Amino acid sequence: MxxxxxxxxxxxxxxxxxxxxxxxxxxxxxxxxxxxxxxxxxxxxxxxxxxxxxxxxxxxxxxxxxxxxxxxxxPPTAGLEILARHRAAEVEESRIAVGGAFESFRRQRLAAYNDDLVEVVTGEAIGPRIRHAWASAREQIRQFESPPYFPLTGATEDALATLARGVTQRVIYSRESLEHPGRLHEAIEPVVNAGEQARVLPSVPVKLVIIDEAYALVSLSIKEADVHNTMLVVQPCGLLSALVALFEQSWHSALPLHGGTTRPGGLPPADRRLLWLLAGGANDDVIARELGISRRTLFRRLQVLMARLGAANRFQMALQAQRNGWL
Structure with missing residues (x-):
């Protein structure tokens, strides 16, 4: 190393x-x-x-x-595990604090906010607004990505076209993104392999897209039933600064995901996908389903990977895989 x-x-x-x-x-x-x-x-x-x-x-x-x-x-095993737990606790505290502040803002002040700073977009207007946002990016797009997904045809193609224009894309995926049927293979891997900078956390606090330093698109709440029907467009203000800070702090704590061009030692794509899902916190049933294999075969692959990395358990395997650039 x-x-x-x-x-x-x-x-x-x-x-x-x-x-x-x-x-x-x-x-x-x-x-x-x-x-x-x-x-x-x-x-x-x-x-x-x-x-x-x-x-x-x-x-x-x-x-x-x-x-x-x-x-x-x-020997670092015990110390590394303690450090990892401390970092996870810090991220969770930050998520709760900023998420709570945003919810308080939404409940108490959204109605009174100046229309020039926060715009509410609803219904059929959401899809065109999202596509316009991606097309308008000049330097960088930052995103928290998690289900449920807005039914937007051509979203992956839009992301690939944005990358081709030289726009940096940094995306933090939730564990649910990796577990969502077909999402990893159809939507995540193509853009990561095309140059998107991707990381993963067990969960993200809000569905969010930040366009340059200009504005952000925010779903009112990731858990609400009307997530597809209501979106905020936040212009430069204290709230936008808080959302940028939340993303950057989460980015530094998230686990990197790399594309197919960074596979050392000829790591097979299926094993790389296995490690992605494992690092994202997916359970054995989800991993087996995404790979199209039985739980028995999954356990055999895990044993082979642990032996190859000299790991005694899954935590050590994920840590060693990151060190080797496999994640």
């Missing part, structure tokens, strides 16, 4: 750049005195103490022995 990829993996688990540099120095020099790690990591004594304390707290490094300062990395 390159230093850049290891540093990115540690960042996703909540460790800062200084701690990542100290961890790399540990892997190269330890066991060694703690004082030797500062020059190797480019840190002064105070920065080194803070960064190393973060590694100890995360369960990735040993505390200096009493009367000496010899240090070394420790």
């Amino acid at each position: 390159t230093n850049a990829r290891l540093g990115e993996a540690l960042r996703l688990l909540g460790l800062g750049p200084a701690a990542a540099r100290v961890y790399l120095a540990l892997l190269e020099l330890a066991p060694a005195p703690l004082s030797t790690m500062g020059p190797a990591a480019g840190l002064d004594d105070a920065e080194l103490a803070t960064a190393y304390a973060a590694l100890v707290d995360a369960g990735l490094a040993s505390a200096a022995e009493e009367g000496g300062d010899m240090v070394a990395p420790v």
